[in-house]
Amino acid sequence: MKARIHVTLKNGVLDPQGKAVEHALGSLGFDGVEDVRQGKYIEINLSETDPAKAETQARDMCEKLLANTVIENYSVEIA
Amino acid sequence: MKAAVIVFPGSNCDRDLQVSLRIATGNEPLMVWHGDSSFDDVDLIAVPGGFSYGDYLRAGAMAAKSPVMREIIARANKGVPVLGICNGFQILTESGLLPGALMRNAALKYICKDIHLRVETNDTAFTRGYATGDVLRIPIAHHDGNYFADPDTLDELEQENRVAFRYTNAQGEQSADANPNGSQHHIAGILNKNRNVLGMMPHPERLADAALGGEDGKRMFEGLVRAIA
Numbered sequence: 001m002k003a004r005i006h007v008t009l010k011n012g013v014l015d016p017q018g019k020a021v022e023h024a025l026g027s028l029g030f031d032g033v034e035d036v037r038q039g040k041y042i043e044i045n046l047s048e049t050d051p052a053k054a055e056t057q058a059r060d061m062c063e064k065l066l067a068n069t070v071i072e073n074y075s076v077e078i079a
Numbered sequence: 080m081k082a083a084v085i086v087f088p089g090s091n092c093d094r095d096l097q098v099s100l101r102i103a104t105g106n107e108p109l110m111v112w113h114g115d116s117s118f119d120d121v122d123l124i125a126v127p128g129g130f131s132y133g134d135y136l137r138a139g140a141m142a143a144k145s146p147v148m149r150e151i152i153a154r155a156n157k158g159v160p161v162l163g164i165c166n167g168f169q170i171l172t173e174s175g176l177l178p179g180a181l182m183r184n185a186a187l188k189y190i191c192k193d194i195h196l197r198v199e200t201n202d203t204a205f206t207r208g209y210a211t212g213d214v215l216r217i218p219i220a221h222h223d224g225n226y227f228a229d230p231d232t233l234d235e236l237e238q239e240n241r242v243a244f245r246y247t248n249a250q251g252e253q254s255a256d257a258n259p260n261g262s263q264h265h266i267a268g269i270l271n272k273n274r275n276v277l278g279m280m281p282h283p284e285r286l287a288d289a290a291l292g293g294e295d296g297k298r299m300f301e302g303l304v305r306a307i308a
Contacts, residue, residue, distance in 0.1 A: 016184075
């Protein structure tokens with residue numbers, strides 16, 4: 001199974017990189033750009049074949065390493 | 080007194096720390112490789128600056144899960160003093176020994192310059208060489224030193240007097256201009272609840288010899304030795 005994991009900064013945590021991207025998009029003439037937040041995308045191939053177990057495994061990986069839950073949220077998609 | 084310096088792939092302040100601790104303690108520090116899961120008993124564990132594991136994923140994230148860190152966490156919980164400088168601070172927050180996180184500098188730039196710090200408490204072995212209120216000139220060199228914690232954690236740190244150092248100007252006054260990286264509450268260094276773990280972004284080991292421009296950092300190591308030995 002493949003785990004697709006998004007790691008994003010929590011609401012309320014300042015994202016200076018997202019802000020810089022937002023300003024750059026504005027200066028390129030893209031109007032109406034608001035609240036750009038930059039995150040990470042991680043793909044993992046798992047030998048596990050049971051989707052529920054694969055999801056549990058991927059979430060455990062997020063808790064232990066892939067995300068810093070002090071500042072980040074994560075979401076897991078299993079396919 | 081015997082100190083250990085932990086060496087990760089990508090550490091680059093380990094030798095500076097080795098020299099500072101050798102001079103302060105009079106003993107050769109034990110250099111411990113990150114893959115070692117045990118090492119001799121020591122009176123102080125120092126986690127140096129650098130770019131452990133290339134800052135992959137997040138600064139300090141990989142190092143925090145290395146075999147040596149399991150041992151360091153166990154010893155810190157038994158009361159052994161643990162000092163984390165720069166990347167060492169990032170590793171200690173990632174490992175859970177210290178609360179909060181070090182985020183990208185507010186101005187997004189890597190900053191390498193001398194800054195001023197105010198000693199906020201000397202009620203810990205780490206700052207015994209200073210008086211509360213002392214202003215130090217010490218270099219910083221980091222890209223991710225912007226201290227973040229949720230409001231409850233910040234309140235707890237303040238109430239328990241666990242902010243060890245704050246960024247100030249040369250007069251010891253806090254201001255937005257004197258906060259180089261956007262850290263909340265101008266925090267440059269914090270202690271754990273038991274006050275035996277200190278994490279700080281500035282580099283005392285880089286200003287511990289008059290030949291290198293100052294000795295404000297040397298007092299930290301001398302004070303530590305007096306407090307521990």
